Amino acid sequence: MTDRKLYLGALTDNRRWDMVNMRPDDVLVVTPPKCGTTWMQTIVALLLSGDPEVETELSIRMPWVDIRVREMPEIADRLEKMTSRRSMKSHTPMDGLPLDDQAQYICVFRHPLDAHFSYRTHVRNLPVPWFDLWYPEDDPDRITFRRFLDGGPEGFDTDAMPLAHIIRHYQAAAALADRPNVSLFHYADMTRDLAGTFARVSELLDISHPPELMNTLVQAATFANMKANPERFAPSGGKGFFKSDDAFFHSGTSGKWEGQLTPKELAAYNDMMDAHLAPNDRRWLEYGATGHAPNQEA
Numbered sequence: 001m002t003d004r005k006l007y008l009g010a011l012t013d014n015r016r017w018d019m020v021n022m023r024p025d026d027v028l029v030v031t032p033p034k035c036g037t038t039w040m041q042t043i044v045a046l047l048l049s050g051d052p053e054v055e056t057e058l059s060i061r062m063p064w065v066d067i068r069v070r071e072m073p074e075i076a077d078r079l080e081k082m083t084s085r086r087s088m089k090s091h092t093p094m095d096g097l098p099l100d101d102q103a104q105y106i107c108v109f110r111h112p113l114d115a116h117f118s119y120r121t122h123v124r125n126l127p128v129p130w131f132d133l134w135y136p137e138d139d140p141d142r143i144t145f146r147r148f149l150d151g152g153p154e155g156f157d158t159d160a161m162p163l164a165h166i167i168r169h170y171q172a173a174a175a176l177a178d179r180p181n182v183s184l185f186h187y188a189d190m191t192r193d194l195a196g197t198f199a200r201v202s203e204l205l206d207i208s209h210p211p212e213l214m215n216t217l218v219q220a221a222t223f224a225n226m227k228a229n230p231e232r233f234a235p236s237g238g239k240g241f242f243k244s245d246d247a248f249f250h251s252g253t254s255g256k257w258e259g260q261l262t263p264k265e266l267a268a269y270n271d272m273m274d275a276h277l278a279p280n281d282r283r284w285l286e287y288g289a290t291g292h293a294p295n296q297e298a
Contacts, residue, residue: 010159024102035110110187186288
């Protein structure tokens, strides 16, 4: 681990990265949950293969190293045997990952409230009771949002994705953003300009495809296409990992939290964001490059 921070949750353990022999051309997709992880992994898979019909099989071909569900020696061995360019996924903040000077780190963020409400839907689609304490299905006392605000950035709280963990993710990535191999993307920007996202990622990966093929790859990664083919694009699609693969791609929209919070809850969220982030950082973390909601004037 050396000087990396420890992120040890009920489901994840970033010490597992100690068993990965990093390669100079590795690609790591690093995000808080429900911020566009699978979307970015799909973009990377399409660009690396140049095949719009590529079998993504993300959980096997582009494994989530942190999660304890699969034995780490098996994952490390599978990664070691890969002869093609590798990509991996992590929900660990950058200060808890091995930092290679040449591997590419693609960090993706989303409005924290959109990520939170998407996560609420996500945990209901998991056939396990692990999240019931944080995300009770019946929540008349609004415990879920209180824990979102009160949870810490590491330890047991890590896997429940409280606001402090999202902020830590952003701060750790932003602190390294001056490196040529650490890049920050925003879900809102990906939604507004998917073709532009492909162009930027292809440049980072030093990959080029003819314009017609690139257009086809972009179409393959649209939300509509991924939702229409959930058994192909959902992690472990078709294998019963989720109650419903289709529900994994719930809506892909932003702003679902609007009107769902009380004035007191929204004020508490605003206070915490302002206490930890400078105004420009907060605007970017919430809305990406435009710095404002789609329905607001620039």
